[in-house]
Amino acid sequence: MTPTELSGALSAALAAAVADGTLQLPADAIPASVHVERPRQREHGDWATNVALQLAKKAGTTPRTLAEDLAARLGETRGIKSVDVAGPGFLNITLDAGAAGELARTIVEAGSEYGRTGTLAGQVIDLEYISANPTGPLHIGHTRWAALGDAMARILRAAGADVTAEYYINDAGAQMDRFGGSILARATGGEIPEGGYHGEYVKELAVKVLERRPDLPELPQDEAIAVAREEGYQLQLAEIREVLEGFGVHFDVWFSERSLHESGAVEQAVDRLREQGHVFDSDGAVWLRTTDFTDDKDRVLIRANGEPTYFAADAAYYLSKKDRGFPGKIYLLGADHHGYINRLKAIAACAGDDPQQNIEVLIGQLVNVGGAKLSKRAGNIIELRDLVEWIGRDAVRYSLSRYPADTPLELQGEDMLKQTNDNPVFYVQYAHSRTCAVDRNAAERGVRLEDAFDPSLLNHESESALLGRLTEYPRIVAQAAELREPHRVARYLEALAGDYHSWYNDDAKLRANPYPDEDVTDAHRTRLWLNDAVRTVLANGLDLLGVSAPERM
């Protein structure tokens, strides 16, 4: 029996109580699905619900009276072993071992599909993250968004959403010219321009640019800057893409800001916003009246000198997303951009969208890694590339994925390297590889899944705890998708790994394999199903985080 089925049984019991007049409740007060949860204490059964506490007042009765009535009705339900009323009116429900154990087979047969739901089916979402300027290497902050953003894309898809992951390349504007000027300076021994780039990587780029364009020093200044800028841009962008692919982060679309200017999309965006009635002229500049919505001041679209602002490109980009058929737009931004939330939402509103529905801006706080060496080449930052080389892809991704985006983070590099409980990624991966070791032994000793499955044999306390945990998985994934919180998947995997290790260690008799002098029994075979169900869920969950599930470590 799944929590969904249980929830349905509770709704039915409520409806029955209303139907026979026991319960005086308006029809719209009956929840379509009753919330059930895993109680903290094992003595409180497999599932608990506070529905009686919530409805008692509306029904003009006491919580305990209502709870007792529901308990009596529910006691008849197949698959439910017992229902107790506890405390102020909680319903504590215990399932039949057989009904609970059936889940093991369900999971193994579902395989990689277990945990995939349709809770976000029909939603078409553009997910933009990282979007670092192509003027330098990716750093630790980008690494957090890379890990979180990619996990988010996978989790949203697991919930049935249609997700396009997008990287916005800020390849237009004065910053690019300073980048080109900096490369040129390194190539020719000139002065790095004001606001330019000083890192060692600029020298590396200069060397490569000179290899491609030995004529660079002879070109007129403006042309030389342009050549250095374009060559450097391509090299740097290529490095970013390569580093991200190596990190297991894949984008469906790399969107160039410059293309918005070149195609005329920026001017068109201004015109379209003007048609919507939110554009005005003042002091020689063209403005968007974002204060019509949530912004605290209006924003310039076209400067007095005729140049469009970065904000104008943002508006054009937003419209592009809208035009390309994405009702949902999620932006993952760093904390230093939180001032952008209101103006981005105002763009959506000015464009005729609903800022509550069509745009979500998620702000991630900063992260620091203690003990990390600072990159000399990039100017005293922690580079993604160095971090992965030092710590390893799995540990970096997992460590950054197991915290909510809005908590400031201070990680210790040494902890991420440890192969002990200090390091949750190893704890979870170890559990997975242990399930594989059990499988290998089973194969060797002739324990085969297809020979038997008797769920009523999974009646040990640690087995029911494990089954309870396994049954939560689809809801955890759906919830992580709904709330845009990938860390919930990681936290769940840690709890599952813990339950698995407990089961494994609980009692020497609870083995999926016989001792060498024993015969294979149905108990062994059935426990192997449970073992494999755990393996399946650990592998599925790790995959959502972009972390490998090793068979041996």
Added chain:
RNA sequence: GCGCCUGUAGCUCAGUGGAUAGAGCGUCUGCCUCCGGAGCAGAAGGUCGGGGGUUCGAAUCCCUUCAGGCGCACCA
């Protein structure tokens, strides 16, 4: 000054109105003839920053206050 984020065990952090607030590390005590001890079981450790309020019930929601971080461009 205004706005956003954060404040939970010695440390790093979970906990989107429920029962005795949890995990890991660190500190103690136990558990290996046989599936991976990279593990497990237990103990100790808390005014959930402070103060009000909402309600059957608040770490969670509201107000206020203190502390820390970040942001308030015709920059990108």
